[in-house]
Amino acid sequence: EIVMTQSPATLSVSPGERATLSCRASQSVSSNLAWYQQKPGQAPRLLIYGASTRATGIPARFSGSGSGTEFTLTISSLQSEDFAVYYCQQYNNWPPRTFGQGTKVEIK
Amino acid sequence: QVQLVESGGGVVQPGRSLRLSCAASGFTFSSYGMHWVRQAPGKGLEWVAVIWYDGSNKYYADSVKGRFTISRDNSKNTLYLQMNSLRAEDTAVYYCARDLYDFWSGYPRGVFDYWGQGTLVTVSS
Numbered sequence: 001e002i003v004m005t006q007s008p009a010t011l012s013v014s015p016g017e018r019a020t021l022s023c024r025a026s027q028s029v030s031s032n033l034a035w036y037q038q039k040p041g042q043a044p045r046l047l048i049y050g051a052s053t054r055a056t057g058i059p060a061r062f063s064g065s066g067s068g069t070e071f072t073l074t075i076s077s078l079q080s081e082d083f084a085v086y087y088c089q090q091y092n093n094w095p096p097r098t099f100g101q102g103t104k105v106e107i108k
Numbered sequence: 109q110v111q112l113v114e115s116g117g118g119v120v121q122p123g124r125s126l127r128l129s130c131a132a133s134g135f136t137f138s139s140y141g142m143h144w145v146r147q148a149p150g151k152g153l154e155w156v157a158v159i160w161y162d163g164s165n166k167y168y169a170d171s172v173k174g175r176f177t178i179s180r181d182n183s184k185n186t187l188y189l190q191m192n193s194l195r196a197e198d199t200a201v202y203y204c205a206r207d208l209y210d211f212w213s214g215y216p217r218g219v220f221d222y223w224g225q226g227t228l229v230t231v232s233s
Contacts, residue, residue: 001170034219036153043203043223044153055208055221087153091218095167097143097155 002026002090006100012108019075021103023088028068032092035064035073038102039084047086048073075105083107110134110222112204117227120194130187130204130224138162138182141207141216144189146200147226156202157189158218161211172198194231201226 003026013019023033031051036044046055048064051071061076075082088100116128130142144156157168157178166178177190187204203226207216 032217036220038153043226044220045223046208046219046221049208049219089153089155089218094158094218096169097158097218099153099155101152 001096002029002092002098004088004090004098004100006086006088006103008103009101010104010106012106013078014108015080016077017108019078019082019105021073021075021086021088021105023066023071023073023100025069025071025090029090029092031067032090033064033066033071034089034091035062036087036089037082037084038087044087078105110206112206112222112224114202114204114224114227117202117229119230119232121233122195122231124194125190125192126194126229128189128191128202128204128227128229130189132185132187132204132206135206136210137180137185139211141209142178142180142187143205143207143216143218143220144178144187145203145205145220145223146198147203148197148200151200154200155218158207158216159187160216165215191229194229196231199229199231201228 005024033051035048038044052064085102111133113131159178175193179188204224205220206222208219208221
């Protein structure tokens with residue numbers, strides 16, 4: 001099973017600043033990497049797939065990069081609605097699909 | 109618009125069974141692979157199972173293999189999860205989710221583009 005490790009666990013950022021979240025896979029997943037946002041009491045929302053493709057309706061301030069085992073989600077200028085937990089997830093080979101443990105982005 | 113509505117959650121004793129349902133609308137249900145994903149209280153996300161658009165393939169997480177069964181009824185636009193031999197560690201919010209890739213894209217990849225609101229399953233004596 002591919003293990004996904006996210007860092008940091010918590011990121012404290014001021015509104016308007018850039019946030020950079022990291023995700024590492026225990027073995028190569030090529031570009032088969034997705035990012036999700038989850039707010040309290042809500043279902044997750046797909047942000048990025050294919051490591052760098054924004055999902056429908058996702059603002060351009062969200063961008064993804066990386067391939068193989070190292071990936072990054074960047075939020076260029078944090079808005080109030082962006083404070084949430086972010087998960088990376090690999091989808092390289094069936095089964096299973098595995099998620100990272102999450103990074104909480106909180107207001108500094 | 110795409111809607112996924114789960115039902116069937118509740119409190120159940122260890123060792124007992126429960127069946128979850130997910131009613132889909134707003135898209136051609138029979139063209140998409142579907143998943144169950146769960147989240148224990150205060151914890152992260154765990155993928156549980158997938159079923160191909162026509163039910164021809166199913167995969168499970170090791171933690172539920174042999175105890176849970178995913179199925180679908182395309183005539184009713186409904187996804188199911190039969191959960192047997194439930195354990196305390198199965199306590200979670202269970203989400204159904206649609207795969208991003210439809211039949212015309214080949215096969216489900218395990219990217220979840222639409223999610224239901226979730227249904228809580230509590231396994232406790």
